[in-house]
Amino acid sequence: MSSSAPPATGPVSDVPTPVTATARRAKEAAAELAPLPRTARDAALLAVADALVARTGEIVAANGEDVARARAAGIPDSLVDRLTLTAERLAAIAADVRKVVGLPDPVGEVVRGSTLPNGLELRQVRVPLGVIGIIYEARPNVTVDAAALCLKSGNAVLLRGSSSAYASNTALVGVLRDAIAGAGLPADAVQLVPGESRDSVRELMRARGLVDVLIPRGGASLIRTVVEESTVPVIETGVGNCHVYVDEGADLGMAVDILVNSKAQRPSVCNSAETVLVHAGVADAFLPRALAALREAGVTVHGDEAWQRAGAGAEDSAGVEPATEEDWGTEYLSYDIAAAVVPSLDAAVAHIRQWSSGHTEAIVTRDAAAARRFTALVDSTAVIVNASTRFTDGGEFGFGAEIGISTQKLHARGPMGLPELTSTKYVVTGDGHTRS
Amino acid sequence: MSSSAPPATGPVSDVPTPVTATARRAKEAAAELAPLPRTARDAALLAVADALVARTGEIVAANGEDVARARAAGIPDSLVDRLTLTAERLAAIAADVRKVVGLPDPVGEVVRGSTLPNGLELRQVRVPLGVIGIIYEARPNVTVDAAALCLKSGNAVLLRGSSSAYASNTALVGVLRDAIAGAGLPADAVQLVPGESRDSVRELMRARGLVDVLIPRGGASLIRTVVEESTVPVIETGVGNCHVYVDEGADLGMAVDILVNSKAQRPSVCNSAETVLVHAGVADAFLPRALAALREAGVTVHGDEAWQRAGAGAEDSAGVEPATEEDWGTEYLSYDIAAAVVPSLDAAVAHIRQWSSGHTEAIVTRDAAAARRFTALVDSTAVIVNASTRFTDGGEFGFGAEIGISTQKLHARGPMGLPELTSTKYVVTGDGHTRS
The missing domain is CATH 3.40.309.10 (Aldehyde Dehydrogenase; Chain A, domain 2)
Structure with a gap:
């Protein structure tokens, strides 16, 4: 009747890869982030908004490489437009980050609580999920949006965007990491998943115990693949018939x-x-x-x-x-x-x-x-x-922000705002209580 | 940019098997159950409690087969004791069912709601999850407990107990089905998963789109298997270091x-x-x-x-x-x-x-x-x-009932009572509202 390590929650594979090494750093960053007060997270997000504007030139230049590559590959204009970043668009993205700063903090909210008949004090408190992996398609604005919502809710984020936006995402994540590190947060709270191949997605999906949830944002086939192959819990989003x-x-x-x-x-x-x-x-x-x-x-x-x-x-x-x-x-x-x-x-x-x-x-x-x-x-x-x-x-719906629309029944259903990026834990306080 | 059926939420395999046929019936029963008022569900549970007592002889006889088989196989006395049902134990199980009847109804609870600036009325309402699969080990009392909690929260349940309790579980589920059908609920709201082999568990784990959640209750290796192999969302329970x-x-x-x-x-x-x-x-x-x-x-x-x-x-x-x-x-x-x-x-x-x-x-x-x-x-x-x-x-914790203790962060964390067996949906009411 005994069982040995690793527990069911532990990582499926202990062979380190660039992806699992990244996820492990994210887990450590998440542990540092979780106890930080709102003021620290908000200051970091304001620094992000400022840096996106201050470093516009560098981001737009990197984006230009992706755009040129897309044009050369004959990608339709509408998709190239989605991929394109301009100074104006970056200013709008920065403004959205500032809006996220103003939203109510979900972390620490007491969801329910009572004093039990024996005097034990019970509180169920919102806590960050930990490490959130986002797998998404071409729009580089998602990189900033998703990172801002995850940081606001106290989570570390692993971003796996489209290879067509790799240069843009690399530049954006560089700016984000510098900004949050400058504000005293661990830089590894925001990371790009290394590698442009499908293998890196597969490794991310098997990093149970390191990644707490995966949110695929994109077309039906991407979502289907993640749902079927992931051992990390998934929140299914967005297919709407x-x-x-x-x-x-x-x-x-x-x-x-x-x-x-x-x-x-x-x-x-x-x-x-x-x-x-x-x-x-x-x-x-x-x-x-x-x-x-x-x-x-x-x-x-x-x-x-x-x-x-x-x-x-x-x-x-x-x-x-x-x-x-x-x-x-x-x-x-x-x-x-x-x-x-x-x-x-x-x-x-x-x-x-x-x-x-x-x-x-x-x-x-x-x-x-x-x-x-x-x-x-x-x-x-x-x-x-x-x-x-x-x-x-x-x-x-008035949630002020959205990381996706869940179409599954577990955890979150419908538009997901900041509370949906949290879990809870019970804090129980006694004065020597034992069970009889 | 278009995608065709089946959606990501659809069943992974369309080849019918005894297990998927069972799950399909459960899904239909869940659709019938969901809109029923509390009174109907409570009446069915009271009928279950009465029937467990009235049909004690038949249940104890079936249990005797399992016990004899366990003894012949040299199973330790402590495990045989866990497997054993007596008139006294059945009376206690029936009393527990009556306690569940008295718990607050989670279904229909308005979790949050507001009138939006444009006058749309928004309500987030608790609804049953749908079909809940429980995979568990030897104790036949779990069969009744789990079914009672699922029915109380408006869900259909698929029960996959241990093969060592197969005769007991078959008898208990027969009694449960007769009782709820007599009270006007669909009998298929409670079903045993057919087959005693591991294959039937595997099919259950792949029945995404038919089964809404799987809850494994048992040792670490059972839980680990379900977590790794299931495409149906899983709530991990109970491993406690x-x-x-x-x-x-x-x-x-x-x-x-x-x-x-x-x-x-x-x-x-x-x-x-x-x-x-x-x-x-x-x-x-x-x-x-x-x-x-x-x-x-x-x-x-x-x-x-x-x-x-x-x-x-x-x-x-x-x-x-x-x-x-x-x-x-x-x-x-x-x-x-x-x-x-x-x-x-x-x-x-x-x-x-x-x-x-x-x-x-x-x-x-x-x-x-x-x-x-x-x-x-x-x-x-x-x-x-x-x-x-x-x-x-x-x-x-004062929840009055528990279907397990979740050690994962999504959906439910900690002891799971009736609210944790529900999802929510948004009901939005307007008078011709369109978006501009």
Whole structure:
């Protein structure tokens, strides 16, 4: 009945590699960070904001290498734009860091507490998670955002960005490390994961005991890989196959506005709608109006037979693409939407249950009972009544910052702010208490 | 930039097996359970309690098969005792189920809420996790306890007990299913995972998208396997390499009592102490007293050189076993303790950081600054000042029930009660809100 070291929480492999050596330094930095007061963390973040502005030239120059490489490789302009840093953009990133400084400190918050019948004093206190690994794609602003949120919440961070932004990230992390070290924090609280190959991601995913959580931010295939291969606990983020359901009791004008906003206000993000479901009782009235509005917004509809009929009957001849089963499961992230007519609210719920990624679903209805039933039966991160799916967002929810939107059920669900980057511990105080 | 089904949250394998078919039924049952009100869940649990008593004969008979098999296999008496069910024990298990009925309902609790500046009403509401898988060892009472806590919190449960308790668990789950079905709940909310082989555990660990969380309850090797191989999110429980640190400022009499209680009050459980660390400044005074008290409690000390010297100088000749490095990492779960003298509080913290499993560490001190420093620097589930490590327990903490003690940092940390068996979702209500 006895067990020997290493415990289940210990590192899976003891063979040191550049990645595990980095993670080990992060763990040591996290132990130094954890007991520091808010003032120390805030001062370091203000130093970061100042340094990003002061060292703009050097960062922009490094970014220029990445941009030139991307252009030479024929990367589309929209992606090159995402990769590009300018003095103006760096100033905005620095301003965001200053905003993070002003947010409430989650560390040390007493989540619950009581004096037990035997007089023991029990407090459950928020503490940093420790070491947070972020695996992300091309945008170098994520490097600073993620580091700022992790530092504010007392965590060390391991950053694994895209190889296409390697020069930019190296420059940014250099600036961050110098700034926080100058303010008295351990420089190793912010580190780039060494190596540009997939192997370094794999090692990071196996560094259980050194890394406390991994947050993948990016496309579905990246997230899937991390979820399947990581022994480090993962917070799954951001895949959004979101639905708008137009109920029999909907205000149809409102439904058109919400549908168009949910789909087309910014199609490339995870909280945009990918499927619209319409109650059969309002299909004849709603479909032509919806088609006209979606067409005006530049959206292609991939519809079931009812939508195809409505498209064929429309005054112009743009029509509706026939939907295949694949459309119900697709996160387009583009000006496309899947569309079906359903016989009832419960059929809409069943469709959502089968196909949704569990991010955000909206109902449009004036019927209180329908709204209540929809919110009770739909088990997604956010269930929205009479508003756009686009509101599922840390900024819109008033959290002041967001490191991602969790679509899993453990630990954090929905937009993750600073409290979601913490754990808790129990502090118990007695005066010689023993158990009998 | 588009991605197709299945989403990252979907099942890893679509090849149906008996285990995935079971999990799929559990998922459907969970969807039925989630919107049911407390009254329905409570009525089902009361029916369970009644049925356990009414069908005692049948359960005890099935248990007799397991017991006979265990005896024939030469299993030690203490383990056979843990496996054994009697009418009296079943009555106690039924009484525990009735206690669970009386606990506050976590489902539907509004965790936070606000009206946003634009008038959107935001509520974060507790919801069941969905399907909870429990992998556990020989005690058949866990079958009923775990099912009761899962049902109370609105979850479906998949039970994977030890093959040595298969007949008992089959009988118990039959009784549970009949009782909840009779009360109007889906019978598939409680299921045994089919198959007695390791393969069925492996399939359960890969059923991501069908199972929302796995909780392994048992020894370190079981937990380690689940943590390493599961793609379903895991809550790590119960490995406890707990420390008692006797500070320079300790009341030595109190320290002896706390040490003996922490080690010997019930050595087989995860919150018993496995190592004692003593500040060098009180070693001469404390070690002889501690050795005498530990010896009287039947505890063997595995000590460093200072403890060995103290043992050699003791009046009787029982002595101290020399500690090897392995002792620092060992969870004995027996009347054994590792023992070292450290030069400072910070050295004790460093030892704990290196060797602890992160469960519970206690400091004994009269020095407020030392207590504050120890609680700030030690990052374990519970940090205890001047009391026994044995208090880290859901019952002692006043939670009324406990499904295990999480030693990980995500989602739940420490004793897990009913709230830890829930997730949350955001419900957002507007009147036509769109984003601009």
